[in-house]
Amino acid sequence: MSKVCELTGKRxxxxxxxxxxxxxxxxxxxxxxxxxKFYIPELDKTVTLKVSTKALRTIDKLGLYAYLKKLQKQGKSIPVKL
Incomplete structure (x- = not known):
């Protein structure tokens, strides 16, 4: 299993x-x-992600759905279909 954050890309x-x-x-x-495991109420889905602690802090601040939208807007690939 690779040691890469699925959201930030840290390796x-x-x-x-x-x-x-x-x-x-x-x-x-x-x-x-x-x-x-994260629950996204906007999509009514539960997803399991391997994330760095920095990404966890950002998710706590913005919320997972908003953070995924921000990453998608920046053109980064995200593991969840929005």
């Missing part, structure tokens, strides 16, 4: 672990993803 990035002696080894920074 793992690559960086370095740096030791005290300044040796560098590759590592991955993983996004903070949560699998969550």
């Amino acid at each position: 793992p990035i690559v960086g370095n672990n740096v030791s005290h002696s300044n040796r560098k080894t590759k590592r991955r920074f993983l996004p903070n993803l949560i699998k969550k």
